Amino acid sequence: MLNEYAIQLKGISKYFPGVQALKNVNFSLKFGEVKALIGENGAGKSTLIKILTGAYSADEGEIYVFNQMIEKMTPIISEKLGISAVYQNLVLAPHLTVAENIFLNKLPSKWSFVSKSSLIKKAKEVLKRLEYHEIIDPNEKVKNLSVAHQGIVAIARAISKNAKIVIFDEPTSVLTSKETEELFRIISELKKSNVSIIYISHRLEEIFEICDKAYVLKDGEFVIEKDIEDTNEDELISYMVGRKLKRNFYISKEIGKEILRVENVKNKKLKDCSLSLFEGEIVGLYGLVGSGRTELARAIFGADKIDSGKVYIGGKLKYISNTLTAINNRLSLIPEDRRNQGLALKLSVKENINLPIYRKISKLGFINSRIEKETALKYVKKLDIKTPDIYKTVQNLSGGNQQKVVIAKWLASNAKIFIMDEPTNGVDVGAKEEIYSIMNELAKNGAAILFISSYMPELMGICDRILVMNSGKIVANIPREEYDEEKILAYAIKTAKFEEVDSK
């Protein structure tokens, strides 16, 4: 009984100016146990993890690790105890190599000279445990890797420390289903070697695949802990949000004229892509990371150059060589990486929303501040963006509300074609639902949406049809009646040559 628990947190409270982030929370984790920590954004999950890793100190409560009371937890002590975390926003040094990142704080060295050959060798061993030793080159700089592979590097770093307790914070948000399966394989390996795991994810079905227990937080308070066999997704969601959640968001809409046609677009990453979007349509674009989805989105939007191909908007041939032309043709792009591409984080909600339209609402360079303010207020209200006021900088908003600011920006610019690249990435269940209904609302009013996602259930839940990309090409166009998860996945994975598909 004495040695059953790897971690015990007793009566933890943490207060931040304005919010009680955690209120008298008890949490325990047994050896070799995989426990899901779930709750909406702001429920206190991150705070709890940060207290455990020593990034924050608790105002009240006791921390026991391996039955030993830790007086003052610090990041150094936490690491010595074998606690390591893989964060959603990967904490990597982009200019260093994969191997250097994996062993960043314990580079194998002799007389403080780093031994490169042993570093590479050790990195290969770690990558081999993940079966990525042939896919990721330890000599490659991290900034040259795809986001998914960067995630693998972060996991490699965590397990390289011989960690006894590993925390995964939204590890799958950037992974495709194939890569997620890989991750699950890794997690069950860790579990077999008696490592304890805390798993945080917004994707509940994953929890049922790999976790033993689910621990629910809401508004900083413990709600319930359930054996995974004794519960189901709907029940957990109702504990998290206090109400039932829909899964199928599809509504039938009136499909109008063709609004966007892309013909034979090619560039370095794209091999001949053609597609069409019609008014009132939500079209999914599925593909593995690296299949060229993001590149296609950026090429259509004029953010990256295209070598050849044509883009028609409303039936007219347009030369979209830069983003301004795209915006003037009522195109919009909600980029994959909200924080680095979608938003100017240090600017206010008001300024972010008005960014694409400042040229329209100013005379002789002077901004009409009345219109500026009204526009911001209008869309904050319309999309129910939760912010104390429009003058708050967007870095203070939650992920879901940040994403709504990006959408608001394009509503303000009067866009009609929305290219959304992973719009629900890292936003909580409630906010996801809101984003889906915004998408439906837009389509109902005649907008066309190209919805890029690695997460097939959400595409199947809302799209009129799904395009599948594989190695820079669109390889399938699947109407709603023919949705079949396995079939779509097969198109996305297979390396076989596909015949030209008609993607209309």
Added chain:
Amino acid sequence: MKKIKLNTQIILFLVVVALWIFLAVSSEYFLTYSNIKNIMRQMAIQGVLAVGMVMIIITAGIDLSVGSVVALVNIMLSKMLANHFSIPLAILIVLIVSTSVGLINGIVIYDFGVPAFIATLAMMTIARGTTLLISGGSNVFGLPRSIANFASSDFLGIPSLFWFLIITVIVAEIILRKTRFGKYIYALGSNPEAARLSGINLRLVTYGVYALGGFLWGVGGVLETTRLWMGVPTTGTGYELDAIAAAVLGGASLFGAEGSALGAFFGALVMITIYNGAVLLNINPFWQRIIVGIILVVIVAIDQFRKKRSKD
């Protein structure tokens, strides 16, 4: 009790007030009309340069060519005036030159992808070299008396030079707060990719902000010429550092998207007060720079601490 929210400008303002009270008590000459006018004259040039610098820093850029461009303008203007050019024409020419120098900085930074630090470091030595070439390394004399008179003249009881600073601060504040260009400056500094994806022409914003900087270095050079009443090829050395220090004291972040013209104004005021006070208190002038350095570190450290606390 209501909590007063401290921002950088307020902290800085309190520092200025504290310094002024201290100096007023320590030296009876400090709060005299003539000394205050003296402070205003000293501050005019540095303030104008600090305002130009803060706008560049908000874009997450930097300009190290400031002092050299001031010297280039000083020498060119002195040469022309010594050769009896019309004064407005000569001033127009040097302002065009300095603005062009700024524009070239912008082109090198945006189109050639040279980091601002390197591009303007190169411009710093090029402009200084040109200055020395034109002047042959010696001072230029023979400027009209009216030039020197202007530097010591007043308008509405305030030194004429200081009016330039007042106008510069007001115009810069209006640009930053009220215009499209101003919003783009902050957007570029916060996240260039997000700005580009919002349809903003980053090339024009970059050109604009460095050209505007160049224009203000030109104004600074003209004011410097009136104060010196001659051309001095080595003048302006280190002005860029003073301008950066003033901007940062005023709350600008070298990571971009933070800062204001008014902040830069107060930053310059703190520095000038220290220089002026040190002279009045008979402190070894070599100490001045040490004190300014210490105050710079302390104020920025306080500011960082405050930001960190408000984030947690």
